[in-house]
Amino acid sequence: MSSHTDRLAALRAQLATDALDGFVVPLTDEHLSEYVGAYAQRLAWLTGFEGSAGTAVVLPEAAAIFTDGRYTLQVREQVSGDDWHYVPVPQESVAGWLAEHASDGARIGYDPWLHTSAWVAEAGKALAARGAVLVAVEANPIDRVWAEQPTPSDAKLAPYADALAGRSSADKRGEIAAWLEVRGTDAVVLSALDSIAWTFNIRGGDVDNTPVALAYAIVHADATADLFVASDKLTDDVRRHLGNAVRLHERSDFAGALTGFAGKRVVADPAGSVAAIFDALEAGGARVVAMRDPVLLAKACKNPAEVAGHEAAQLRDAGAMVRFLRWIEAEAPKGGQTELSAAAKLRECREATGKLMDLSFNSISATGAHGAIPHYHVTEESNAPILPGQLYLIDSGGQYLDGTTDITRVVPVGAPTPEMRDRFTRVLRGHIAIATAIFPEGTVGGQLDSFARRPLWEAGLDFSHGTGHGVGAYLAVHEGPQRIAAPNYPGGGPAEPLLAGMLLSNEPGYYKAGEYGIRIENLILTEPREVPGADRAMLGFRTLTFVPIERELIEPALLSPQEREWIDGYHAEVLAKVGPTLEGEDRAWLTAKCAPLG
Structure with missing residues (x-):
């Protein structure tokens, strides 16, 4: 599409087709990353904003872009004031703005793979106060109107030498397993890309400037793990490096695997994992333990x-x-x-x-x-x-x-x-x-x-x-x-x-x-x-x-x-x-x- 104004119009048309009265567009990916691959640059495609933190909200008659003080000038240079209201955070919140501007009874869409459960709860509560509802979409409407959306990177994974890492992956997984045992839990879901790269001593090329690979992982209390990554990204060298204690699956199989923990206590990070992960675990009967990713401090x-x-x-x-x-x-x-x-x-x-x-x-x-x-x-x-x-x-x-x-x-x-x-x-x-x-x-x-x-x-x-x-x-x-x-x-x-x-x-x-x-x-x-x-x-x-x-x-x-x-x-x-x-x-x-x- 020739302009960001045209893109905004196309999104509004798609929302009408989907029976939605609005949609929230964060600047992140399924891993809540700060820097994201080209395929996930939905906010930049829609608005023209190229900062590293921001959110947009689109309603039938109004649209707003939310940025903090680092981007006060930049957002005005890159995003048209004719189409968008500039809203400062933390002075105003997305949830608060929605509650003020959404119409009574509105259906506001969100992608559960791009938001935390806490955000969903906050926005849902704010909208409920005026009779509006938050609706989880199965397919992101921007992906439907972004005709030339890039595909996720197919860059190969590479082993990261133990001499540089200072510890083996087996040692790191053992430490995570001990952490799980102390807390009486059975497994932890890792969705942050740098946590996965650090834990498995692997690096990738899926995100510009950050050597990570698009993947998910589940580490178990016996120190084994399941790694979900596109098989065409794996070389024989990487398979040998990961070893038999790491079971390999297609990345697309991750959501389904989350439903297989009935009766198990599974840790997921409420700040670092998207709402869809919690929803899938709960739907499968897991007892979800909301705790911070145990890799964060070890990596830091x-x-x-x-x-x-x-x-x-x-x-x-x-x-x-x-x-x-x-x-x-x-x-x-x-x-x-x-x-x-x-x-x-x-x-x-x-x-x-x-x-x-x-x-x-x-x-x-x-x-x-x-x-x-x-x-x-x-x-x-x-x-x-x-x-x-x-x-x-x-x-x-x-x-x-x-x-x-x-x-x-x-x-x-x-x-x-x-x-x-x-x-x-x-x-x-x-x-x-x-x-x-x-x-x-x-x-x-x-x-x-x-x-x-x-x-x-x-x-x-x-x-x-x-x-x-x-x-x-x-x-x-x-x-x-x-x-x-x-x-x-x-x-x-x-x-x-x-x-x-x-x-x-x-x-x-x-x-x-x-x-x-x-x-x-x-x-x-x-x-x-x-x-x-x-x-x-x-x-x-x-x-x-x-x-x-x-x-x-x-x-x-x-x-x-x-x-x-x-x-x-x-x-x-x-x-x-x-x-x-x-x-x-x-x-x-x-x-x-x-x-x-x-």
Whole structure:
């Protein structure tokens, strides 16, 4: 169809055929993934929105798209205000909006393979208050009108070496089985793609930027498992790697298998599994135990092999970043460079390592006003020239077999203004506050979030996203449950104590709408800290990203002696670690960038 307006009209026509008065379109897949395969990009196809979090609601006479503060500007650039109302979350909810705008007695459709049971209950209750009902569809109506919808990927699975994983799949399944036994349960359903990849030590190519395969799994209390994956994705090598204790089935057989647990106690994650899974288990007579996926914490706490792999990946990635930053500093002021050309150059620098498997997400290559959109995604239509007087922000990462990277740096094109230097330095002070934090065991990330905001708050400023997210080990660049984010900011959520081995980002920022954006991001590892005289076990962070922070944007007068000591020490470590991997002009550039502040 030629336009998003035509697509909206086609969906409304299909809803009328299906006797539905509305439909809810989330940005996810059957695994509740953040990044989804092309076949599941229903929200983008319908609306044009290309962010990584959002939901749309279509009614006969109204349509709304729901996004959080990270996408306030982006959604207006990409989605027509003639067709759609822009609704902010969490200020308003999908359920609340439906209750207000759906007609009395309306039948509102939803795909039970794309929503949690909690959402279904909330929306159903809200609609019932005005006599409307929520209706589970057997076939997604968007799939019926999306004529050129891609098919799911047919990429092959690959074994992930035990030496990189640090543990065998049999060991991991044994740990899950012990967890089930302690709780008196018989099996657990795994539907999160990164949980499955981690548990079975496999990787795939079904989702851009995340090395996972479309699959489901059921792990039993005897440490055997059933893995549901398309058979044409399996090689003999993968079959040997999985072994006889893992029974293989077609992915399409998963829903039917869920009905075979009559009288058994089966664990499913209410936050990470779709409503259809709970519905099928209950229909088959299973006693469903709603508990969090037991893989999440085990996966989040990196073992020594995963830490060592990540350190190697970070060092390799740092060399690529230094080469890129030297290039952009030299070339941008000459003119002729754009957001797309810069992103392509950075990818080229990473590919030159000979180890890059993929990017860990589509690079946020943003100049000037686009930098004020935290999750900006450059397209051919939005591609802007990088011009003197602007700040250029690049948030990017690589997927390497030994680790996943994520880093943000800001480059001034020409001389920065005093305001830019002030804001950048305040962001840097917040970054340092997180990097140097020492806190007792049991502390949740949300308690640390304000550390990063205080220097901005002192000037009446803030940023509208969390300060840090978890990162996987050659897996998802956004990994839970660890986070540094208060509940009232996007990226926040239930309190999760930070544990040794958790890998997170440290990325405070500042965004001036219509002018520029600033973010400083490194990855940090949670580690035990010895504190003389302490009467409680303490934790802290070790920075693992080693790329210089732009000194031309730092206002030394705003830094305390301790903060100056940190930035000088950090740059000394960058030079010591990355300098030996570079030669010639690249090494000379790095040496100058890592000199102590004047």
